[in-house]
Amino acid sequence: MEPTIIDVIQDAPYGLQKIDSSISFRNFINFLEEKAGREQTVKKTFFSMVLDRLRSNPAFSADIDINNIADFREELSLVYGMLMPPVTNEDEVFWALSTPVSPVVFYGTSGFYKLMTDNSGNVRCEIADKTAINVKQKMKKLYSFILERLYQFPPLHESDLIIALNDEKTGLKRYYRANLDTRFADVYAKESLPELDREEIRKELQESNDIDVLSRVLPLNMFRFEGFSVIVFTDVTAEHAVDNIKSAILGRASYDANTYFSNVTNALKMLACNSDIDFGLLPVLRVNNKLVFDRSTVLFSKLMTAALQDNEAEDMYLSMANQYFQAPKVLFMRNLALEDESKMDFIRILKADGVESYALLPVYYDNKAIGVLEVYSKSNTAIDERVLARLDAALPFIGQMMKYYIDEFNVGIDNVIREKFTSLQPAVQWRFRETAWHYLRDKSLKMPSSTIETIQFRNVYPLYGAIDIRNSTLERNAALRDDLHLQFDLLIETFTILKQKLGFGLADEMIYKCKKWIEEIDNDSTDSDEMRVRDFLEYEAHPFLLHFKEARAFQSASGVADDENEELADVIDKYFEITDEHTGAAYSNRRALEASMQTVNSSVNLYLDLFRKEIQQSYPCYFEKFRTDGIEYDIYIGQSIEPEKKFSELYLKNIRLWQLTSMAAISKITNSLIPQMEKPLQTTQLIFIHSSSIDISFRDDERRFDVEGAYNIRYQVIKKRIDKVHIKGSGERLTQPGKIALVYFNTKSADEYVGYIRYLQEKKTLKDDLEFLDLEELQGVTGLKALRVGVNLDSEWL
Numbered sequence: 001m002e003p004t005i006i007d008v009i010q011d012a013p014y015g016l017q018k019i020d021s022s023i024s025f026r027n028f029i030n031f032l033e034e035k036a037g038r039e040q041t042v043k044k045t046f047f048s049m050v051l052d053r054l055r056s057n058p059a060f061s062a063d064i065d066i067n068n069i070a071d072f073r074e075e076l077s078l079v080y081g082m083l084m085p086p087v088t089n090e091d092e093v094f095w096a097l098s099t100p101v102s103p104v105v106f107y108g109t110s111g112f113y114k115l116m117t118d119n120s121g122n123v124r125c126e127i128a129d130k131t132a133i134n135v136k137q138k139m140k141k142l143y144s145f146i147l148e149r150l151y152q153f154p155p156l157h158e159s160d161l162i163i164a165l166n167d168e169k170t171g172l173k174r175y176y177r178a179n180l181d182t183r184f185a186d187v188y189a190k191e192s193l194p195e196l197d198r199e200e201i202r203k204e205l206q207e208s209n210d211i212d213v214l215s216r217v218l219p220l221n222m223f224r225f226e227g228f229s230v231i232v233f234t235d236v237t238a239e240h241a242v243d244n245i246k247s248a249i250l251g252r253a254s255y256d257a258n259t260y261f262s263n264v265t266n267a268l269k270m271l272a273c274n275s276d277i278d279f280g281l282l283p284v285l286r287v288n289n290k291l292v293f294d295r296s297t298v299l300f301s302k303l304m305t306a307a308l309q310d311n312e313a314e315d316m317y318l319s320m321a322n323q324y325f326q327a328p329k330v331l332f333m334r335n336l337a338l339e340d341e342s343k344m345d346f347i348r349i350l351k352a353d354g355v356e357s358y359a360l361l362p363v364y365y366d367n368k369a370i371g372v373l374e375v376y377s378k379s380n381t382a383i384d385e386r387v388l389a390r391l392d393a394a395l396p397f398i399g400q401m402m403k404y405y406i407d408e409f410n411v412g413i414d415n416v417i418r419e420k421f422t423s424l425q426p427a428v429q430w431r432f433r434e435t436a437w438h439y440l441r442d443k444s445l446k447m448p449s450s451t452i453e454t455i456q457f458r459n460v461y462p463l464y465g466a467i468d469i470r471n472s473t474l475e476r477n478a479a480l481r482d483d484l485h486l487q488f489d490l491l492i493e494t495f496t497i498l499k500q501k502l503g504f505g506l507a508d509e510m511i512y513k514c515k516k517w518i519e520e521i522d523n524d525s526t527d528s529d530e531m532r533v534r535d536f537l538e539y540e541a542h543p544f545l546l547h548f549k550e551a552r553a554f555q556s557a558s559g560v561a562d563d564e565n566e567e568l569a570d571v572i573d574k575y576f577e578i579t580d581e582h583t584g585a586a587y588s589n590r591r592a593l594e595a596s597m598q599t600v601n602s603s604v605n606l607y608l609d610l611f612r613k614e615i616q617q618s619y620p621c622y623f624e625k626f627r628t629d630g631i632e633y634d635i636y637i638g639q640s641i642e643p644e645k646k647f648s649e650l651y652l653k654n655i656r657l658w659q660l661t662s663m664a665a666i667s668k669i670t671n672s673l674i675p676q677m678e679k680p681l682q683t684t685q686l687i688f689i690h691s692s693s694i695d696i697s698f699r700d701d702e703r704r705f706d707v708e709g710a711y712n713i714r715y716q717v718i719k720k721r722i723d724k725v726h727i728k729g730s731g732e733r734l735t736q737p738g739k740i741a742l743v744y745f746n747t748k749s750a751d752e753y754v755g756y757i758r759y760l761q762e763k764k765t766l767k768d769d770l771e772f773l774d775l776e777e778l779q780g781v782t783g784l785k786a787l788r789v790g791v792n793l794d795s796e797w798l
Helices: 026-038 043-055 066-083 110-116 135-150 198-207 212-217 237-250 257-272 302-308 313-324 345-352 385-420 426-444 472-502 506-521 527-558 563-578 585-616 649-672 710-724 747-762
Strands: 020-023 094-098 104-108 161-166 173-181 185-189 223-227 229-235 277-283 331-333 357-365 368-377 456-469 622-627 631-637 683-688 694-699 704-707 739-744 771-774 785-790
Touching: 026 043, 026 223, 043 066, 066 094, 066 104, 094 110, 104 110, 110 229, 135 185, 173 237, 198 212, 237 257, 237 385, 257 277, 257 385, 277 302, 277 385, 302 313, 302 345, 302 368, 313 345, 357 385, 368 385, 385 426, 426 622, 456 472, 456 585, 456 649, 456 710, 472 506, 472 527, 472 563, 472 585, 506 527, 527 563, 585 622, 585 631, 585 649, 622 704, 631 649, 649 683, 649 739, 649 747, 683 710, 694 710, 704 710, 739 747, 747 785
Parallel strands: 020 223, 683 739
Antiparallel strands: 094 104, 094 229, 161 173, 173 229, 185 223, 277 368, 331 357, 357 368, 456 631, 456 683, 456 694, 622 631, 694 704, 739 785, 771 785
16 A cells, blocks of 8 residues: 555646645544444444544544645544455556546556556656546536535536556556545535535536536635545446447447458457457358358458468368357367367368467347357467456457348348349349349459359149130220210310301311221231321321310400300310210220229239248249230249259159149139120130249340240240130130139040049039040140030039
């Protein structure tokens, strides 16, 4: 213990230099007397003995000049003995006594003085946060003490006083929190105390550092301070290091990768209390739940950086990581020189790079191992179990840091998928993710061939189905014909009124053209006819009407119009009202047809979505829909779609049965919708049976899968041509409402479906009217056959 005077903070504010204060132990003696009076154990004898010794020196009970403090060594040692446990090692505790109102230390442990002073006795610490203890802050703390003691203000929450100093052994900074105990300090007013506005003072102290009001109302020369304070420094280096890691993580967007990594490793060195220790970070990156090797992240790993020089990094990482993460645990090799490098190649690589001690700590996030923290040194005495234990406090935050790396990696993969591909189904998304990863990997290596791979699935079994709205083209033409009839009749009527009112000769020509259009419309309009009609209306008829409407409006505004102007305007307005696309009667048939088609397609879509989800449960497959007048779909299933699950033809048979059942259900559903439609529509159901497997690939230009190879393209051609095929020798369309048509080449495939049909007939889903049919030849396609069976639309099987 030493009675040496030092100013811990230094540079006391001007106001503190002139205050009236003295060191006194009277409060402490009173405190011991109260303790001794209440104590009933053997401690009472100890307290009494200490009190007798302190009272024996009257000067100790009086005010003590700080310059004479060395005269009371024995008494001060008794104070220390009462305030600290007797077995405390004073070399390891940072404890001191100071003047009552500022941290001017006059007595402390040897550990305190060694911590705070250099060999010359000068204070060697620096303030970690200078703004926290500037002049106003010091004065604020002092006034807080005055208000608490004399005005019964509640204690204020104040930021901790942190000091920083360089550790001479490690060269690293260490941080300490200063705790000031003022129990034995007191303040006395030399004159009567003025009244204070408590709300104004509270705001001044809590919301700002401005204490000008207090300085004017309560000048420090009004008070006398007596007693002493106890200062205890606590090592908070570990907390500070962890806070630095938190700050680095939160501010990661402000740094490049190297600066970010450097900030984190510096904090870890501080936590380990050893500058000879270095660190590496290695997050676990996976694509389709398989480990991958990414150079952009492994560069922060000592082992991987060393292995890259021997071109062994990727193989070594994948081999080690696959084994390590099956049962992750702490791996610690205190002295690599004693390790057998023939058992593990990485030991040889680390030795060659000068590493003498090495440890791997598994890092977790949400209870899952997501990476490792490497701890290594070129000294075999730097790392031990205590160092590794200190690092535990940082591991949760290292886990958060690695989670950000992993998330950014996955976002990069997803961005490539969104940019290069279309929306994906879960069954094939793994393949797109794998391709995106290969693209990013090659791009990071600056390989000249860093292009997107072709995504293929080989030997998959196709299933095709089509739900078509029966006679949709005829229905659309009929609706168009009826609407145009109404529109041209109205147009003729409007031009006739114009001719009568204005005597304008061109109106006769427009009437003539409208009648010719009615004749053409009655002769079954085609799409090209519809376009010609639109051109006539938009570029001839409507501009003619609008011209006269605007001209008559101008005459009316000029004051030269008569009642005919208003009548003509009304006639023209009526025409445009009736021909409004959204509300006019001249579009009513087309709107009714579109509404009915939408009703059918929405119901079919909904059912197919349910069908898609159901079939995915047995074995993942690719399911793609196409919108025509009805809906077509392709299904692809096979081993290459899901390499991780063994494929069997049982899955194919299962999905074929489901397909047939779903077509029956769709036929029944659409039939039940007929009473709800303004334009009653019926659907036909078609299945193309293809017995052998095909290859498909993703086409970048169309953002969809298509068949590949000459033989496979034939499948696509047949699929597109059979929707309007006729039964051989009859002229009858194969597809009919209320029936399911199944087109095939191979009799064996047909036999399989006949079995499914018999099963569904037993369940009363299908009618007992199965037909075996030969089909007419199509362009380039011969030998097609078909099954056709009716759906039981009346029973309650669905």
